[in-house]
Amino acid sequence: MNFPQDFLWGSATAAHQVEGWNTNCDLWAEEHVEGSIYPDRSDAACDHYRRYREDIALVAGLGLTAYRFSIEWARIEPEEGRFDAAELAHYADMIAACEEHGLTPIVTLHHFTSPRWLMRKGGWKNPVTAKYFGRYARYVLRALGTHMPYIVTMNEINIATMLKKLFSDWQFVPPIGMAAEGWTAPEWRQKAAEACGTDIEHYATIHTASEPEDIDVIRQAHAEAVKAAREFAPQAKVGVSLALSDVCAEPGGEKRAADVWQSYFGQYKDIVMNADFAAVQNYEREIYDADGRVQPPVGTELTECGYPYCPQAVSAVVRRVHAETGMPVLITENGIATQDDARRIDFIREALTGIHEAIEDGVPVLGYTYWSTMDNFEWAMGYSKHFGLIAVDRETMRRTVKPSGRYLGRIAQANALVD
Ligand code: BGC
DSSP states (O other), rough: BBBBBEEEEEEEHHHHSSSOTTTTTTTHHHHHSSSOSSSSOOOTTTTTHHHHHHHHHHHHHHHHHHHEOOOOHHHHOBBBBBBOOOHHHHHHHHHHHHHTTEEEEEEEEEEOOOHHHHHHTTTGGGGTOOOOHHHHHHHHHHHGGGSEEEEEESTTHHHHHHHHHHHHHHHHOSOOSSSSGGGGGGHHHHHHHTTTTTOTTOOGGGGGOHHHHHHHHHHHHHHHHHHHHHHOOOTHHHHHHEEOEEEEEEETOOHHHHHHHHHHGGGGGHHHHHEEEEEEEOEEEEEEEEEEOOOOOOOOBBBBSSOOOOTTTTHHHHHHHHHHHHOOOOOOOOEEOOHHHHHHHHHHHHHHHHHHHHHHHHHEEEEEEEEEOOOOGGGGGGGOOOOEEEEOOOOOOOEEEOOOHHHHHHHHHBBOOOO
């Protein structure tokens, strides 16, 4: 029942969700302007920017072997063309801390947030953004690239596509914000645009860039980062992550399900196949019938985020992505939002059982990084969702390891499923 040798056992975070005071990015503006749809502001987040050494030691102390985190572009390049060496040193030390603790760093270069100044340039709708992103990637990778065994260029490169689909299912017209409510608050979007120094016409965060020409910009940005990685981090395995629901059909829903999968995955398949691994992120199963998305039956167990408990979805997606690409798969996110930690343990056990079966059937799976290391800022859902293996007291910032954290750590140490 062992997992492959060198299987990566990790947990994941994203800069904006844990660091705190990420003031120069676009989503900070969205949180803080009047009429914001965000119920909470990230503000101090988990204070990870200052406590990263303590947190990395905790992750290693659990017994995990990898830590996935992101580098914040808005910190590295707070104004266009002004690169901050002190911020670079901060991330260099995060990598060093991982190395000291025997954790493999899995570094993401873009996890949803972008510098505010980029919005003044037209954000993710301006083709030049690909060049800006490439310049940032080169700056980071030239200095730190040789210390990166795994690089994820962009987190959920298909996020805008997915949100557009989900919101249009709910009768909202794209382009979208991160929460459906965003549509009912255009004044808020205008204010956020102004806070970034632009107007609503030119304001394009990565979540709203869902038109085919925007997708080209994003794909091009990824390509620039890959180029930088090949030059400055030749040893690194490079991938791009995709948000992938397990898209299923009931009789009559086959065409619809195929179209959804094509929009989430098919249109990005070529860039996955040109990378070194497929980075898969899964949270749910989407079922379609002839009339559209099938709502879960009354009484279905829902997670805190409101979607059905479905730990089997991740292995189904892993199998499908491998079958369609032949690529090795790294599960860069999978997790459950719940206050019931015993249920999180069930979720992890069931998810890993499915993943192990896939491996036995010949699917090359490189690792599993649970989302998330700690309870954190869940974007437009604020601090009310609990994905963490580690609890964070919002007053004192005190960390408390949950039984699920110890459970995943024991699995990592045994390299096998344990009780
Ligand atoms: C994102 C994370 C987010 C998680 C849970 C993923 O889509 O990469 O930033 O917190 O889902 O919703």
